Structures are given as C-alpha cells and as structure tokens.
Amino acid sequence: MLNGKKTIVGILLIVCGLIAGLIIASNFNIQNQSLAQIKQVKEVSPQSKDFLIQLSSALADVSDVVKPSVVNISTQKTVDTKDNPMGRFFDDPMFKRFFGDESPFHMPKKQESRALGSGVIIKEDGYIVTNSHVVKDMDEIKVILADKTEYKGKIIGTDPKTDVAVIKIDAHDLPVIKMGDSSKMKVGEIVLAVGNPFGLNQTVTMGIVSAVGRSEVGIADYEDFIQIDAPINPGNSGGALVNASGELAGINTAIFSTSGGYQGIGFAIPSSMVKNVMDKLIKSGKVIRGWLGVNIQPLTPELSKSFGLKEKDGVLIADVVEGGPAEKAGLKRGDLIISFDSKDASNTRQLRNLVANTLPGATLDLKAVRDGKEMSFKVTVGELPDAKQAAAGGAPSSSEFLNRLKGVGVQDITASIRERFNYPAKVSGVIVTNVADDSSAFNVLKQGDVIQEVNRKRINNVKEYDSIVSKIKAEEDILLLVYRGTAYIYVTITGKK
Numbered sequence: 001m002l003n004g005k006k007t008i009v010g011i012l013l014i015v016c017g018l019i020a021g022l023i024i025a026s027n028f029n030i031q032n033q034s035l036a037q038i039k040q041v042k043e044v045s046p047q048s049k050d051f052l053i054q055l056s057s058a059l060a061d062v063s064d065v066v067k068p069s070v071v072n073i074s075t076q077k078t079v080d081t082k083d084n085p086m087g088r089f090f091d092d093p094m095f096k097r098f099f100g101d102e103s104p105f106h107m108p109k110k111q112e113s114r115a116l117g118s119g120v121i122i123k124e125d126g127y128i129v130t131n132s133h134v135v136k137d138m139d140e141i142k143v144i145l146a147d148k149t150e151y152k153g154k155i156i157g158t159d160p161k162t163d164v165a166v167i168k169i170d171a172h173d174l175p176v177i178k179m180g181d182s183s184k185m186k187v188g189e190i191v192l193a194v195g196n197p198f199g200l201n202q203t204v205t206m207g208i209v210s211a212v213g214r215s216e217v218g219i220a221d222y223e224d225f226i227q228i229d230a231p232i233n234p235g236n237s238g239g240a241l242v243n244a245s246g247e248l249a250g251i252n253t254a255i256f257s258t259s260g261g262y263q264g265i266g267f268a269i270p271s272s273m274v275k276n277v278m279d280k281l282i283k284s285g286k287v288i289r290g291w292l293g294v295n296i297q298p299l300t301p302e303l304s305k306s307f308g309l310k311e312k313d314g315v316l317i318a319d320v321v322e323g324g325p326a327e328k329a330g331l332k333r334g335d336l337i338i339s340f341d342s343k344d345a346s347n348t349r350q351l352r353n354l355v356a357n358t359l360p361g362a363t364l365d366l367k368a369v370r371d372g373k374e375m376s377f378k379v380t381v382g383e384l385p386d387a388k389q390a391a392a393g394g395a396p397s398s399s400e401f402l403n404r405l406k407g408v409g410v411q412d413i414t415a416s417i418r419e420r421f422n423y424p425a426k427v428s429g430v431i432v433t434n435v436a437d438d439s440s441a442f443n444v445l446k447q448g449d450v451i452q453e454v455n456r457k458r459i460n461n462v463k464e465y466d467s468i469v470s471k472i473k474a475e476e477d478i479l480l481l482v483y484r485g486t487a488y489i490y491v492t493i494t495g496k497k
Contacts, residue, residue: 058244062192063204065246069177070239072144072196073117073134073153073167118195118239119143119167120248121174122278126151129278130238131253132158132165143169146202157281161221161289163253164269164277165238177240180247182270185212185226193230193252193266195239205231210265215349217267219254224353225267226250232266241268250274276357290358291384293324296348299336307334311369313346314338322414329366329379336369355381385411403472404493407439408432410451412461421448427483428452430465441493446484453481 117134121127128143135141141153151169158165189209197203207230214225228241232252241250250268280287295318299309303316314336320327331337337345341364345351358364360383367376410430413423417431429452432445445451452459455478459465472478478493 059192059206062242062244062246063194066177066192066194066240066242067202067204068146068175069121070146070194070196070202071119071121071128072199072201073119073128073130073238074142074144075115075117075135075138076140076142077115077138116196116199116235117237118235118252120238120240120251121176122166122179124172124174124176126169126171126174127156127278127282128153128167128169129251129274130165130167131251132160132163134238135165135167136160141167143167144201145171145174157285157287159277159281159287161287162269162273162277163220164251164274164281166278166281177242178245178247179275180243180245180249180271182226182249182272185209185243185249185270187211190244191228191230191249192242193228193232193236193239193268194242195232195236195252197231197233197235199235203236207231207266212270213349214267215347217254217256219267222273222353222356224270224273224349225253226270228266228268229264230266236266247271248274273353288360289356289384290360290362290381291324292326292355292379293321293382294326294331295319295321296337296351298348307336308372309336309369310372311336311338313344314369315345315348315351317368319416319420322416325379325382329377331366331368331377331379332370334370335375337366338369338374339365339367341365356384401469401472403469403474403476404440404478404495405469405472407436408441408445409434410462410465413450423450423483428460429483430459430462440495444491444493445480445482448484450483451480452483452488453479455479456481 115134115138117130119128119130119134122129135153135155136158138155141155143151143153145151149171151171153167153169156166156168187209191207191209193205193207195203207228209226210229211227214227215223217223217225219225226241226249230241232239232255236252237254239252240248241252243249248271250270251274252266252268254267256263256265256267277287296315297303297318299311299314299316303309304311307316315338317326317331317333317335317337319333320331337351339345340351340354341358343350343354345354358381360381363378363380365376366379367374369375409432411433413428413431417423418427421431427450429450432447432449432451434447435442435445451465454465454468455472457468459468475495477495480491480493482489482491
C-alpha cells in the first residue's frame with residue numbers, strides 16, 4: 001500500500017516536472033521570438049542607410065565647395081568716450097578734485113570697439129560681399145581667408161538701404177562662389193549657412209527655407225528676405241546661404257531673437273538683390289535707384305470696399321509728390337497701381353523693389369485702376385533723392401555738410417505737406433525729414449520741424465538753406481528758429497549730443 005502511494009506521488013512529480021518544463025520552454029521561446037522581433041524593428045533598412053549616407057556625402061561635398069569662398073571679417077573702431085555720460089562724469093573737475101587723474105574710475109579718452117562678421121568672395125581679384133552693418137564706419141577691417149591668410153580690407157561701397165556692402169583685398173586667384181538664382185527658391189528647400197558665428201571659423205549649419213519674400217521686418221529699407229531655420233548667430237552676418245547645388249542663394253544678415261541668440265528664425269538677403277546692389281557698388285561706389293514720387297500703402301479689404309475696387313491685389317497711392325515722375329505722368333491720389341513695366345505690382349514690396357531697380361531716365365508702362373477703370377500711363381522714372389523720407393514731397397537737400405547740421409535731411413514745404421501737417425500760411429522754410437543717429441542735431445531737431453532761420457538768417461527753400469549752411473564751419477555752434485507744433489522756438493546745435 002505504501003509503495004503504491006509512493007509510486008503515484010512519483011508519477012505526479014514527474015508529470016508536474018514535465019508540465020513546468022514545457023511552460024518554461026514555451027516562455028523561453030516567446031522571449032526569443034520577442035527579442036528577435038525587437039532586434040528586427042531596430043535595424044535600419046538598407047535603403048534608409050543608403051539614402052542617409054548619400055545625403056551626408058552630398059552635404060559634405062557642398063560644404064567643401066563653399067567653405068573656401070567664405071571669409072572671416074574682423075573690424076575695429078575707435079570710440080570717443082566723451083560721448084559716454086559716465087566718461088563725462090569721471091572727467092568732471094569736481095570728481096578729479098577728490099580722486100585726481102590716477103583715479104581707478106578714470107576712463108581713457110578713446111576706446112577701441114571690436115566686432116566680428118563674415119563675407120563671401122565674389123571675384124577672383126579680391127572683391128568680397130558682406131553686410132553694410134559689419135563694415136560701415138569702421139576704422140580697420142581685417143579679412144581672414146579659409147587658409148588663415150590675413151589681408152587688410154578696403155570699403156568699396158556700402159548700401160544701408162539693403163544692408164549690402166562690398167570690400168576689397170589685395171589678392172588674386174581667389175576661390176569664387178557661384179551665384180545662384182534666388183527667384184527659384186522654394187519653401188522647404190534644404191539650405192546651408194556658412195560663416196563664423198562667435199568667431200568660430202568655417203562653421204556650417206543646415207536647415208530649410210521657411211518662407212520667401214519676407215518684408216516689413218524692420219531690418220532695412222528694401223526688404224525681400226529669405227527666411228530660414230538654419231542656425232545662425234552673431235558673427236554669421238555677411239556669410240553665405242547656399243542651395244543644394246553649392247550656389248549662393250543669399251547673404252545671411254539677421255536673426256529674430258528675444259535673447260540675442262538663435263531662436264529658429266533667420267533672414268538672408270536674396271542673391272538677386274545682392275547681385276544688383278554689389279554690381280552698382282563695384283561700378284560707382286554707390287547705388288542709384290529709381291523713384292516714382294508717390295506715397296504708397298497696401299490694399300486692404302476695407303480700403304478696397306471704400307474705393308469701390310473689385311481688385312484684390314495692387315498698391316494704393318496715398319499721395320503724389322508735386323513735380324515728381326508720377327504727377328508728370330498723370331497719376332493721382334487714390335489710384336491703384338496694378339503693374340509696372342509689364343510686371344505685377346501686387347504689393348508694396350514688389351513695387352518698391354521694381355522701381356528701385358529701374359535706372360533713372362527710363363520710360364516704362366504703368367497700369368492703374370481709377371474709378372473702376374483700368375488706365376495706362378507712360379512714366380519716366382526719376383532718381384531717388386538722398387533724404388530718407390523724400391517721398392513726402394518736394395526736392396530734398398542732397399548736401400552732406402561738414403558741420404553740425406550733417407546728417408539732417410530737409411526739403412521744401414509743398415502744398416500737400418502744408419495740408420497734411422496743417423502748417424499756417426505764414427510758416428515758411430524747410431521741413432526736417434530725418435536726423436541721423438550720429439548727428440549733432442540728434443535729440444535737438446525732430447522730423448516735422450520747420451527750420452525758418454539759420455544763424456538769424458531767413459530761409460524760404462532748400463536752395464537758400466544749402467547756400468547758408470554750406471558756409472558754416474565744422475566746429476561752429478548753430479542757432480535755428482524752428483516751428484514745432486503750434487509755436488516757434490529757438491534751438492542751438494552744439495558739439496554735445
């Protein structure tokens with residue numbers, strides 16, 4: 001009996017062992033299958049590998065082609081510390097009375113300001129394109145090539161209105177970048193940004209074109225930016241934006257940032273605009289632009305309804321300059337410009353750039369809508385005046401005087417200006433259109449001021465203003481009688497800002 005029980009127990013144990021063995025084996029098999037599946041999922045397909053390898057190789061090839069044409073630009077400027085409020089405080093006689101000239105707070109009379117940027121070689125004999133803000137007004141420009149060779153740079157010309165500049169070095173047989181056609185750029189294209197961020201030479205970053213035709217960004221007067229997400233930082237200004245063919249698609253110029261560093265939005269000047277400006281700078285050292293003599297604004301749905309227009313696109317004329325090209329052609333306030341030189345003028349950016357790129361003296365066709373009817377005009381394009389706001393009317397002063405009124409733009413008071421600003425009939429003289437930041441008159445004169453007397457001498461127009469101001473010496477203080485708001489005031493322009 002006992003032996004029988006033992007036998008039964010033994011059989012049960014054997015059966016349990018077999019069942020446990022089968023379960024364990026089954027689990028091992030499941031785990032092995034799962035591991036195999038996981039291993040299979042994590043493997044990169046040969047096609048993907050090939051694609052990524054080809055992409056990496058292509059990007060490396062483009063970089064190798066472009067990098068030798070991109071240079072490092074180091075600039076230096078001597079700054080006068082007397083313009084610094086703290087510098088004037090430490091130089092005060094009362095301060096020196098207690099601390100003397102050897103005070104630890106004493107500031108030197110002049111300090112050196114240094115900055116870094118980038119540039120792109122465009123001609124074998126040493127011509128380099130960069131940003132105007134990188135080199136303008138700098139005392140010394142040092143250019144470092146990709147092979148570490150250093151040269152002294154000379155400014156050929158700058159154009160702050162587009163932020164383009166051309167400099168030259170004394171060198172030959174340089175590697176030149178191939179110029180691309182920015183008009184063919186499409187949103188989503190892969191681009192490379194090459195430059196020297198934070199002074200780190202020959203840096204290449206990759207991204208895509210986020211948008212084209214960006215304007216009203218507030219960076220320059222003439223804007224048609226390519227927006228990119230390729231990382232660019234301080235020092236990249238003036239560097240190359242290149243397409244997949246290794247061609248120059250634009251010049252990196254600015255970033256949108258709330259922190260001062262890269263935040264995913266960068267802007268490049270398109271190569272078509274760069275080429276137009278740089279050719280003019282190389283040829284004559286300046287850019288001459290066309291001018292219509294109109295104030296324009298975008299056509300909004302509200303304006304379209306108010307003017308009874310069926311058109312959805314176009315540029316509305318808000319004012320016409322007396323004696324300007326548009327007035328001579330017969331254009332009027334309220335006209336809607338729809339084409340210029342057989343090219344669509346669907347927005348203000350397009351029209352401004354089309355006119356600016358036209359040589360003065362050219363007679364072209366312009367189409368506009370007036371009272372619901374399409375009309376054709378023959379317009380002889382004029383030359384854009386120097387004053388920044390010359391489109392407000394009248395002929396501006398084109399002189400850059402070597403005295404304390406340097407940097408002050410003025411122009412005649414026309415009937416349209418008098419009406420717009422509601423100037424009384426007795427008010428005469430010249431109206432201030434702009435005051436440069438570095439002018440001695442900055443914070444003394446304002447846009448819209450009317451200058452009636454200069455050093456107690458009455459003036460009635462720009463011609464008389466130029467005649468009087470041109471005789472004033474560089475260090476001479478200037479007394480002006482100005483009509484501002486609703487009253488006359490005297491102001492003095494001295495060497496102090």
